[in-house]
Amino acid sequence: MAELKVNENKSMNRGKKSLQWLWSEYSVVIAFVIIFIVAALMNDRFLYIQNQMNILMQVSTIGIIALGMTVVMLSGGIDLSVGSVLAMVGVFSVLALNASGSIFIGILTALAVGAITGVLNGLLVAKGKIASFIATLGMMAGARSIALFYADGGSVSGEVDGLTAIANTELFGIVDLPIIIFLLLTVVVYLLMQKTRFGRYVYALGSNEKAALLSAIRVDRIKIGVYTLCSLLVGVAAIIETSRLNSISSSSSGNLYELDAIAAVIIGGTRMTGGKGRVIGTFFGVLLLGVLNNMMNLMNISPHLQGLVKGLIIIVAVFFQKRD
């Protein structure tokens, strides 16, 4: 006789269910809170307001890039070129700044070069029908090379006073401008994705491209828009990066930024294949990586081992996320 076990699960009450919902939707927030508490317990300097601001300052560049990466990944694509484009934009921006003597021209150049690169990425993916991984891999190599060429393989420094003010101005005596820009852009991208038709179309496209097209959505234009937005945000990040030290290195600036940005997006719960994910998730993913870095610095963990810890956290975070 194989009378099968009666499997009653009726004890699951509402509290447990809502907890499950919280976990499946916002596991990154919970993970962030846990790591935050651990960090606070490990080192009492962690909670100093100066340290907290330091963390935010450090993540602002990657954070802004990760916002763009979120949009690209929600559309079902990926942008590997962000790090190289950051260097290229920085180089052009400083060269334009030095040539014109105007910070305004420098910023404008950065945004323009960013946007043009994005349009190019978008055209390759949307019209050229090249897989985003390949198209942006090409751009990654190309943009880095252009940066190296125009900077003669070294760094270029700003010769105009006031450029450093962008990254080093403190509002209310404590909050650096880049933090404000990051938070502001988070809100903007959040609204764009949740409250506008562009955002809706991006989700639709990432979930089912054919159905989106058959729903009379201009899929090509949305794709171009997605990559343009991403590279434009990279332009903003490049301005901050350049301003921080008043210079940009054509060889080392932006190195591996694409991996940090993708990691933040994935930890934030966005699906690799698109259609599902949240800007808020990415925001917390970025903070989580920032807190982790900071904690390891405070604990004097060898910088050579920090990569290992980061890698483990990424894998663990994704492992515990609800998968489908």
Add this chain to the structure above:
Amino acid sequence: MEHETILEMIGVKKSFHNNEVLHGVDLVLNKGEIHALLGENGAGKSTLMNILGGVHQPDNGQIKITGQTVLMGNPRISQAHGVSFIHQELNVVTDLTVYENMFLGSELRTKIGFLDEKEMCRQTREVLSKLGVHIDPKTYVRDLETSYKQMIEIAKALLSNSKIIIMDEPTTSLTDNEVERLFTIMRSLKQSGVSIIYISHKLKEIQAVCDRYTVLRDGNLVGTGNMKDTDLSAITQLMVGKSVSTDAFYNKATKGEPVLTVKNLTSEGLFKDVNFSLSKGEVLGFTGLAGDGRTELFESIFGFRKKYGGVIEVSGKPVKINHPKQALRAGIGLVPKNRKENAIIKDLSVIENMSLTSMGHFEKNGFISSKTEQKRFQEYKEQLNIKVHDPKVTIDSLSGGNQQKVVIAKWLEVNGDIIIFDNPTQGIDVGAKNEIYQHIMHLAEMGKAIIILSSEAPEILRVCDRVNIMFHGEITGKFTRDELTEEKIMEYATGSKREAKNIG
């Protein structure tokens, strides 16, 4: 006639998330019979079969095979007991060859451990010829037609010496003659002592091929018996719990002026020299066998395909349509076939799927007003009788019929003059089917021009005023409904007859 019982499922219960979907169901299968398992979507057929296939574990009840109680712990155990499950979505790997698919997971090897290609090909050829199919075992599956892919699944079941084969809606993607061939094979399997559990929504097919039936409704067994002791309307009644009409629908709209005229539309290799016109308030059907080009024709008219020649006129004016957006502007809507791949966005909510094509209606200062969306959806929910508790859930949690209604709502919101329905009742149960037909009729009465593409002749005859029959990308016959019978449709659809002149 022997009545040797091969399989008994007794008092099977199963819950998902505290929701009991099977309330103690019995199923008895005799050796060498074709047994129809019937019921509407959500009646519990798939769950019951998944339990038999070892995919799910029952909470209560037992399974006996030839009198022995067995525990189907996982699909492998189930297969070892001689149960093969042919799923609705075919599980063939299209980038492998026929014989590689046949032996996938149980490859034969030579003594030194290499794949024994020769032997596998030989056995494949043998089994396939038993089924009356003559294809080279080294053909790539991607180059085969759907019916052959189905044959491969069946052959696979035979190869593993299955005693029980479960077929879940095997005919949804088959044309009529392919279905006929499948039935011949099923009958010969039956002769050789194999038992088949056959799941389908198409009652005519069931009548044609099945010996006995079991009907489920809402997780309960509501009827079982011999096919010859009953009739279709009695079975339908069992399935839905009330009688369902199979009467034809006639729309009372007076035909207006032509809104869509197509002249000499041609696309290399897909369709050739297509002419037709459609008036307001008219329901025009397009039918034919698989590969007749009708889907491609209307995907072109909708702007999904680009390279075609000829003229499309909407309300007398020629239009150039190279993108679905342009079709939308011209007032053409398309409810595509294969809902899952082409029509629904499964990660978006029910409401968001409804509003996707007409976002402009829901915007205020550039931002989407979810209040307006909800209000609008509420109207469609009532108008179309969409059954959903919380419209904010993702659309894939709805049943097929309700998903289809949401897709229809999407195009109603656009409010174009012409709506194309491609296979509108695919995978939808009997009750919901009639509802969909009623909504289509209602649209025609509102003055919309309707095009219905379907390979099911009864469906075409039930709803269309006029019917165009296609064969190999050409229209071979144009008729009004009164002139047509299913047999006549078949004659023109197989190309054995064609009209002398192509009337406009």
